[in-house]
Amino acid sequence: MSFIKQTALSIGFDACGIAKAQELSADAIFMQTWLSEGKQGEMSYLNRNFEKRIDPRILVPGCKSVVVLLMNYYPKDAQVQGLPKIAKYAHSEIDYHTIIKAKLKEFETLIVSEYGKDSINPDFQHSFVDSAPVLERRWAQLAGLGWIGKHTQLIAPNIGSYCFIAVLMLNIELEYDKPLPDRCGTCNKCVVACPTKALDGKSLDARRCISYLTIEKKNTVDLEFQKLLSNCILGCDICADVCPWNKKWAKHHNHKELKPVDEIFNWKNDDWDNLTSEIFNQTFKSSAIKRAGFNKLSENIQLFKKNNLKTE
Ligand code: SF4
Numbered sequence: 001m002s003f004i005k006q007t008a009l010s011i012g013f014d015a016c017g018i019a020k021a022q023e024l025s026a027d028a029i030f031m032q033t034w035l036s037e038g039k040q041g042e043m044s045y046l047n048r049n050f051e052k053r054i055d056p057r058i059l060v061p062g063c064k065s066v067v068v069l070l071m072n073y074y075p076k077d078a079q080v081q082g083l084p085k086i087a088k089y090a091h092s093e094i095d096y097h098t099i100i101k102a103k104l105k106e107f108e109t110l111i112v113s114e115y116g117k118d119s120i121n122p123d124f125q126h127s128f129v130d131s132a133p134v135l136e137r138r139w140a141q142l143a144g145l146g147w148i149g150k151h152t153q154l155i156a157p158n159i160g161s162y163c164f165i166a167v168l169m170l171n172i173e174l175e176y177d178k179p180l181p182d183r184c185g186t187c188n189k190c191v192v193a194c195p196t197k198a199l200d201g202k203s204l205d206a207r208r209c210i211s212y213l214t215i216e217k218k219n220t221v222d223l224e225f226q227k228l229l230s231n232c233i234l235g236c237d238i239c240a241d242v243c244p245w246n247k248k249w250a251k252h253h254n255h256k257e258l259k260p261v262d263e264i265f266n267w268k269n270d271d272w273d274n275l276t277s278e279i280f281n282q283t284f285k286s287s288a289i290k291r292a293g294f295n296k297l298s299e300n301i302q303l304f305k306k307n308n309l310k311t312e
Pocket residue numbers: 151193194195196197198199204208209210211236237238239240
């Protein structure tokens with residue numbers, strides 16, 4: 001195993017692959033159409049930095065290799081059915097951005113000590129976790145770590161799709177991995193299971209996706225989707241939960257850093273309903289949930305309440 005892959009595993013990533021830096025021409029065409037159809041909704045940042053997004057050599061001058069890292073977050077504890085649901089990625093006390101940034105820093109230091117200071121471009125941001133115009137899933141696929149399923153997430157052999165993706169751009173040539181074939185085949189379970197019909201088998205219409213509606217959308221969830229939130233108050237795992245590859249491969253992570261927020265499992269409906277900004281700020285002070293903001297989460301809790309009152 002190469003120094004880079006060994007190092008990645010030794011500091012706690014679950015998989016590492018490497019792809020040659022190149023222009024993502026097919027993704028550029030796909031994204032242009034997707035954006036022109038307005039499927040990004042209110043996420044206007046996706047319209048910006050288009051050139052950088054499709055070519056890492058423009059994002060990071062001198063970039064030759066894209067190192068992709070995965071970290072499994074599939075949690076051991078499950079929430080009680082029927083209570084407000086929080087997507088699994090946000091169960092940890094500490095926001096995954098914080099955890100992964102620290103790991104990337106350590107990884108980079110070890111790489112520089114092995115390959116020299118010219119292996120990175122210090123003048124430009126070169127390590128990323130959901131923080132810049134980088135098509136992480138495509139790079140993970142090109143780096144041989146899995147394929148992009150019809151639910152538009154990466155599916156990694158022996159891990160599944162409950163994994164964070166981090167990227168480090170290096171200015172050195174390395175040995176590159178071969179992409180894996182798509183193994184969705186004729187399966188269509190995620191497309192069928194999606195309550196809001198956000199998937200068409202090829203792309204995601206973010207405007208219809210519960211993850212977008214409960215986190216990214218600044219305004220109130222559109223009336224047509226309010227009844228379809230399926231008890232989700234932050235994010236959605238429905239398409240991932242039905243995927244046969246997750247059933248086969250997803251195993252509980254053993255990352256101590258991803259220790260969960262107890263309240264997600266202990267709180268009853270009343271606790272969520274009585275959430276104040278003070279309790280929110282205290283309970284979720286370091287968590288990814290805080291990013292959604294108190295007002296957005298409160299609105300989602302009220303929609304949960306409304307939906308459940310109606311069905312009682
Ligand atoms: S996350 Fe939920 S709403 Fe979004 S595509 Fe998957 S099932 Fe549909």
